[in-house]
Amino acid sequence: MKRKIYLDNSATTPVAPEVLEAMMPYFAGAYGNASSLHSFGQEARRAIEEARAQIAEILGVDPKEIFFTSGATEADNLAIKGLALADPRRRHIITSQIEHHAVLHPCMWLEKQGYEITYLEVDQFGRVDPEAVRAAIRDDTLLVSVMAGNNEIGTLEPIEEIGRICREEGIPLHTDAVQAFGKVRLPMEAIDLLSVSAHKLNGPKGVGFLYVRKGLKLIPLLHGGGHERGLRSGTENTPGIVGLAAAARLAFSEMDEVAARLRDYRVRLIEEIGKIPGTRLNGHPTDSLPHIVNFSFAGIEGESLVMRLDEHGIAASTGSACSSPNLEPSHVLKAIKVPLAMAHGSLRISTGRSTKPEDIDALLSILPGVVEDLRAISPFKVGE
Amino acid sequence: MMYTDKVIEHFRHPHNQGKLPDYSAVGKVGNIVCGDVMWLYIKVDKDESGREVISDISWETFGCTAAIATSSMVSELAKGKTLEEAIAITNRDVADELGGLPPVKLHCSALAADALNEAIYNYLKKAGREIPEMLEKRHAHIAKEMESLEKRYAAFLQAQEAAKEKEG
Ligand SMILES: Cc1ncc(COP(=O)(O)O)c(C=O)c1O
Ligand code: FES
Numbered sequence: 001m002k003r004k005i006y007l008d009n010s011a012t013t014p015v016a017p018e019v020l021e022a023m024m025p026y027f028a029g030a031y032g033n034a035s036s037l038h039s040f041g042q043e044a045r046r047a048i049e050e051a052r053a054q055i056a057e058i059l060g061v062d063p064k065e066i067f068f069t070s071g072a073t074e075a076d077n078l079a080i081k082g083l084a085l086a087d088p089r090r091r092h093i094i095t096s097q098i099e100h101h102a103v104l105h106p107c108m109w110l111e112k113q114g115y116e117i118t119y120l121e122v123d124q125f126g127r128v129d130p131e132a133v134r135a136a137i138r139d140d141t142l143l144v145s146v147m148a149g150n151n152e153i154g155t156l157e158p159i160e161e162i163g164r165i166c167r168e169e170g171i172p173l174h175t176d177a178v179q180a181f182g183k184v185r186l187p188m189e190a191i192d193l194l195s196v197s198a199h200k201l202n203g204p205k206g207v208g209f210l211y212v213r214k215g216l217k218l219i220p221l222l223h224g225g226g227h228e229r230g231l232r233s234g235t236e237n238t239p240g241i242v243g244l245a246a247a248a249r250l251a252f253s254e255m256d257e258v259a260a261r262l263r264d265y266r267v268r269l270i271e272e273i274g275k276i277p278g279t280r281l282n283g284h285p286t287d288s289l290p291h292i293v294n295f296s297f298a299g300i301e302g303e304s305l306v307m308r309l310d311e312h313g314i315a316a317s318t319g320s321a322c323s324s325p326n327l328e329p330s331h332v333l334k335a336i337k338v339p340l341a342m343a344h345g346s347l348r349i350s351t352g353r354s355t356k357p358e359d360i361d362a363l364l365s366i367l368p369g370v371v372e373d374l375r376a377i378s379p380f381k382v383g384e
Numbered sequence: 385m386m387y388t389d390k391v392i393e394h395f396r397h398p399h400n401q402g403k404l405p406d407y408s409a410v411g412k413v414g415n416i417v418c419g420d421v422m423w424l425y426i427k428v429d430k431d432e433s434g435r436e437v438i439s440d441i442s443w444e445t446f447g448c449t450a451a452i453a454t455s456s457m458v459s460e461l462a463k464g465k466t467l468e469e470a471i472a473i474t475n476r477d478v479a480d481e482l483g484g485l486p487p488v489k490l491h492c493s494a495l496a497a498d499a500l501n502e503a504i505y506n507y508l509k510k511a512g513r514e515i516p517e518m519l520e521k522r523h524a525h526i527a528k529e530m531e532s533l534e535k536r537y538a539a540f541l542q543a544q545e546a547a548k549e550k551e552g
Contacts, residue, residue: 304395379444380421
């Protein structure tokens with residue numbers, strides 16, 4: 001069997017050995033319920049509060065502003081619906097057309113409940129214009145939610161400028177930082193709510209957090225035992241939370257070095273894949289997350305491409321029609337106006353801390369042949 | 385979503401791919417839902433007893449794993465069949481022969497059956513022959529879908545033509 005190469009790190013990442021090690025004591029050993037008074041409980045409580053303090057330190061915020069959740073989907077939902085419930089007179093939300101579904105769908109759901117949502121357009125690279133945010137703000141605007149970096153095409157959003165405008169207008173800014181956290185520096189002074197997920201940064205699945213700036217009031221989505229200072233009931237996932245903090249510390253301790261390496265891979269991929277005829281780069285060439293790059297290939301379909309690469313032991317993904325249950329090309333590719341025929345042939349490559357130069361070599365040696373092979377059986381002959 | 389081994393096998397090693405140099409007719413269809421396209425070429429000859437059979441068949445497909453596997457399968461099913469037998473091949477037959485398809489991918493097998501339908505329709509039409517009612521009806525439906533697909537692909541096809549002209 002050939003060595004397998006994983007280039008789908010924006011879908012999820014392997015748990016880093018040091019993260020797994022940090023988590024291990026909290027499964028069968030220190031298994032107490034952090035709400036219990038006895039020593040078992042207190043041991044778990046200490047671990048959770050230490051994790052909270054570590055994450056707060058990384059972000060330069062107060063530990064009281066960190067709320068653990070089951071991941072970013074919950075954090076996004078809590079930010080949007082929790083704020084809506086807390087301030088029911090404000091009925092307008094501003095977001096962008098390229099958000100993750102964990103932001104878009106709560107907004108659409110609120111729209112059905114009578115809210116008005118502005119889905120901001122983006123430019124050809126997927127960037128929101130900060131001035132468009134300002135123009136969209138109304139008297140009854142509740143929230144602006146714009147992601148820090150896009151999970152499909154990698155493009156970075158001008159969060160700092162958007163945050164400045166929000167501050168001027170007195171509107172809170174939420175940012176889904178799932179892909180950006182641990183990869184680029186975040187302008188925390190500009191951000192009021194921030195969602196993070198552990199499994200995208202070499203931590204475990206099913207855990208994440210929402211940062212909530214002091215003074216912002218949210219209504220919980222889950223009522224129960226009053227955990228997480230009443231905002232998120234449910235016995236804390238101690239090993240998960242410990243793993244999340246360990247993963248965050250690891251990511252920040254090696255951020256500059258890893259980001260530089262992944263950026264080099266990205267430059268190389270853009271240069272080499274660009275040589276294949278009929279190719280298009282989706283997203284910004286440089287103003288991007290270091291680990292995500294997205295291409296379209298004319299004349300072929302994305303799912304076939306992913307399946308062919310998988311035969312060669314290479315795992316990547318596609319935002320194209322046939323991979324998704326609704327058979328529509330991704331809303332992100334549509335929003336940046338990728339021509340339909342090209343949108344059907346997209347490939348997302350996302351690297352991670354364990355990606356090696358040889359992995360990039362392997363992809364680059366296999367991809368042109370695979371593209372050629374699929375074009376040979378396509379009625380659309382491109383670049384001959 | 386899981387594909388059967390049979391689907392994967394046909395996807396990996398598709399049969400009858402490419403374009404027949406001396407085809408009698410071609411069926412060109414696109415799937416309106418997702419913009420996948422299949423062209424199916426047939427060569428029709430008379431067998432010893434004078435019946436018209438599909439003596440050779442090939443295809444070109446722009447589509448997903450299932451679309452490529454169904455293209456391969458429909459070409460296998462139709463090869464060597466009389467026109468009458470070939471007309472009777474349905475998308476169900478194609479999907480069944482592949483051991484089934486995930487529900488969201490069932491329409492891909494329709495693409496394959498439609499292409500076969502169209503190739504036979506075009507063959508009979510060209511030969512000035514009478515067209516069975518079922519074939520005619522399905523043709524009308526497919527033509528309507530194609531029209532809307534072509535609008536979506538107009539820009540792409542234009543670019544193709546421009547590229548070809550530059551070459552030529
Ligand atoms: C940008 C973004 N937001 C939210 C999510 C959802 O995160 P989780 O899997 O932790 O719910 C993801 C990952 O799928 C993502 O990439
Ligand atoms: S042909 Fe479109 S999903 Fe298969």
